[in-house]
Amino acid sequence: MPGTPLSSPPTRFAYLGPEGTFAEAALSTVVAPSEGARYPQPSVAAALAAVRSGDADAALVPLENSVEGSVPATMDGLADGALLVIGREVFLPVTMALVSRPGVALSDVRSLASHPHALAQSARWLSANLPGVSPLPATSTAAAAAAVAAGEFDAAVCAPIAAQRYGLATLVDDIADHAGAVTRFVLVAPPGELPPPTGNDKTSLVAVVGDRTGALLELLGEFAVRGISLTRIESRPTRERLGVYSFSLDCEGHIADARVGEALAALHRVCDDVRFLGSYPRADGRENKPVPATAGDPAFAEAAQWLGAIRGTTPS
Numbered sequence: 009m010p011g012t013p014l015s016s017p018p019t020r021f022a023y024l025g026p027e028g029t030f031a032e033a034a035l036s037t038v039v040a041p042s043e044g045a046r047y048p049q050p051s052v053a054a055a056l057a058a059v060r061s062g063d064a065d066a067a068l069v070p071l072e073n074s075v076e077g078s079v080p081a082t083m084d085g086l087a088d089g090a091l092l093v094i095g096r097e098v099f100l101p102v103t104m105a106l107v108s109r110p111g112v113a114l115s116d117v118r119s120l121a122s123h124p125h126a127l128a129q130s131a132r133w134l135s136a137n138l139p140g141v142s143p144l145p146a147t148s149t150a151a152a153a154a155a156v157a158a159g160e161f162d163a164a165v166c167a168p169i170a171a172q173r174y175g176l177a178t179l180v181d182d183i184a185d186h187a188g189a190v191t192r193f194v195l196v197a198p199p200g201e202l203p204p205p206t207g208n209d210k211t212s213l214v215a216v217v218g219d220r221t222g223a224l225l226e227l228l229g230e231f232a233v234r235g236i237s238l239t240r241i242e243s244r245p246t247r248e249r250l251g252v253y254s255f256s257l258d259c260e261g262h263i264a265d266a267r268v269g270e271a272l273a274a275l276h277r278v279c280d281d282v283r284f285l286g287s288y289p290r291a292d293g294r295e296n297k298p299v300p301a302t303a304g305d306p307a308f309a310e311a312a313q314w315l316g317a318i319r320g321t322t323p324s
């Protein structure tokens with residue numbers, strides 16, 4: 009079937025670097041550090057570009073966080089440019105450590121940096137405990153740790169592994185405002201062969217709806233009438249003009265399932281544009297909702313046969 013990255017296993021992996029990011033930790037859950045080559049990139053856009061140019065086979069990029077929401081660079085990077093398809097999702101629990109050079113005390117911290125998502129996840133702690141310090145954005149949590157090691161800032165918010173990687177000392181080992189935060193990463197690659205259906209899959213897509221009454225309801229209806237549950241939906245500007253949006257969404261099921269295939273075909277008819285971003289095994293430890301008997305593959309096959317018999321195209 010046309011479409012997944014992982015049938016010829018990727019061996020060259022791009023990820024949001026430098027070494028010590030949460031993205032690297034997520035990649036290690038997909039492929040052992042000893043297997044394959046890893047190419048840390050300065051940004052999500054650069055990681056996606058490395059795959060599009062053929063310098064890497066696949067990229068592991070953050071898609072959303074349970075506290076801070078979606079990662080716009082990934083949403084937009086997958087919605088635009090040459091098609092990249094998700095072959096796998098990874099959920100990584102994230103712990104935010106406050107780190108500094110050895111010998112620096114919390115009371116010495118005058119400057120601090122991290123990835124905006126990490127700063128947002130620790131915002132309350134930082135304003136309560138470092139009220140005079142204005143946090144500065146870095147391209148990643150590990151980039152902030154490396155900058156602290158280089159003397160550019162006094163402290164960084166990063167993964168505990170980044171402190172080890174850059175020889176930093178941990179001032180406070182967990183400053184996250186919400187315990188149990190999780191970041192969802194996706195492994196993307198050029199279209200190839202799809203991962204086979206497992207019975208517990210998700211499908212991702214981006215749909216651009218026209219500026220007309222009921223367009224979003226129409227989009228949602230195509231899923232609802234086929235018994236398909238959505239697991240995420242959010243809007244992004246298309247950047248064309250105000251009022252025209254694309255919807256990035258995940259639904260339960262695999263494109264090989266009749267109901268999902270038919271829903272996407274219906275979207276293709278009613279939306280201005282639909283980009284299929286992959287069907288892959290669900291990895292958040294949850295089970296897809298039971299599919300009503302009227303929405304299962306046998307029901308679709310039986311209905312197609314019934315229609316074919318009426319039209320005289322298949323035997324009754």
Ligand SMILES: O=C(O)C(=O)C[C@]1(C(=O)O)C=C[C@@H](O)C=C1
Nearest residue numbers: 029030031070123125148149191
């Ligand atoms: O900076 C990193 O370490 C990343 O992997 C990026 C990222 C993100 O984009 O959300 C990943 C997980 C954390 O939520 C904070 C930052």
